[in-house]
Amino acid sequence: MLNPITILLVTVLSGAMAMAVLGSLWRVAIPGVGYWITANAVGIVALLAFSLQGHAPRWLSFVAANVLLALALLLVLEGCLRFLGRRERPWAGYAGLVLVLLGISYWTFIEPDFNARVTLVSAYHAILYAALAVLMLRGRPAHRPRYNYYFLAAAAVLLCIGHSTRGIMYSFGSLMQTSLLQVSPINVAFLALGILAPPFLAIGVVMLAHDRLAERFERLANVDDMTGALSRRAFLESGAALLNVSLRSGLPVAIAIVDIDSFKSVNDTYGHAAGDQVLAHFAAFVAREVRASDVFGRLGGEEFGVLCPVTNAAEAVVLLDRLRTRLATSTPGELPRGLRYTFSVGVDQWRRGESLEQLMARADRALYAAKAAGRNRVVAA
Structure with missing residues (x-):
């Protein structure tokens, strides 16, 4: 024993x-x-x-x-x-x-x-x-x-x-x-x-x-350390999953490619620390304002993406333009005095049979069109 x-x-x-x-x-x-x-x-x-x-x-x-x-x-x-x-x-x-x-x-x-x-x-x-x-x-x-x-x-x-x-x-x-x-x-x-x-x-x-x-x-791996938004990899994975859901359900999915206007001039005028503050402020603002079902991520630099499930292109334009207007009328107290910024958006809707990369490419072209038209606007492809 x-x-x-x-x-x-x-x-x-x-x-x-x-x-x-x-x-x-x-x-x-x-x-x-x-x-x-x-x-x-x-x-x-x-x-x-x-x-x-x-x-x-x-x-x-x-x-x-x-x-x-x-x-x-x-x-x-x-x-x-x-x-x-x-x-x-x-x-x-x-x-x-x-x-x-x-x-x-x-x-x-x-x-x-x-x-x-x-x-x-x-x-x-x-x-x-x-x-x-x-x-x-x-x-x-x-x-x-x-x-x-x-x-x-x-x-x-x-x-x-x-x-x-x-x-x-x-x-x-x-x-x-x-x-x-x-x-x-x-x-x-x-x-x-x-x-x-x-x-x-x-x-x-x-x-x-x-x-x-x-x-x-x-x-x-999944969250951008500076802004708290999804990393590019996690954003793309979420996008692929949403397209699969859309393929089965037949419901629309829209994407918005968002770019902060004249970001280089922010860095040149106020310094890179202020630029980082702008990125963090913008990410927090968008994350707070978008719908709970939307997916928000940082694609790189000052470029971000918003995936909008059960949303067509016209509805996504209304949603992003509302965000643009709210940012324009707000006064960010945490930014250096006198620093105001805007953003431009390119929007498109997923078409059956195409890849996420194709969808993003069209939305990106719409973003360039918004920049060329004077910035601070939302343009659908």
Whole structure:
């Protein structure tokens, strides 16, 4: 039969490995990682304190060990809250931790009761695991893959069931035991379940951290860093997808190629920093004013594109001309004093059987026509 001490030491090693993996993610500043590293460190100290039962004072091997292990799980939960962008603290969890401290102290020094201690700690862990499972299921961002969040939720549910079962059995006196490290089949089984907790939680949070890294890389690839608009590659991919939808549905798709007028003179007169401000202001203005279904991206330099699904060329002209008029009547406070700018637009509608490149080429020619006609206008091909 496995020795409980052996199980605790293996769990300590798994916690140390989890710290090493999470430590490699420290510099990328993913919210929650600091809490997860601390949780593993606290958990290791708690397990080492458990292993000293019979060789150290009870305040260390009983009280401190149980409280620290509960704190470690609470830190995992708080790290997940930070990871999901929640700023609130789990105060109810900390209040429960104080009750655990008081209860364990009472049933250790005043009215010794091993079963009561186990029941209290198991109930606290079961509640935290349940809260973690609910947080993962409800807090998952809609745009991210489900697997990472469901994995951690499933692990939390299984551990919640394990701790609930353990607490119920000890509360009803189904198990006769006087020490956590007592060698018995059922105790070894529960400790074996406990050994799964750190690696499962560590794997789960590492998967979350790597998903956040993947999200950042996707953003770098898909979003223009200066303006926040879609990158050219992402814009073209969205355009191709819209044309496929239009091919199946028969609904129109229009495109607008937009260019900021006399942008070189802005750089020459006000400097390149002001030019960057104009690009950022224009992108924010268009993103705020276009419809939710429209796709907005930066094609390069001062040239942008707007894809308008379920929209014909005439409707797109009205939409873009409305934007042009609103910009002309606005006073951008964040731009250098006296800096005003306009934009020109070329618009066309997709024709069945043609490629996105052909559509964009015609809209681009319409843009050149708008420039030649005096700028600050919208022209349909």
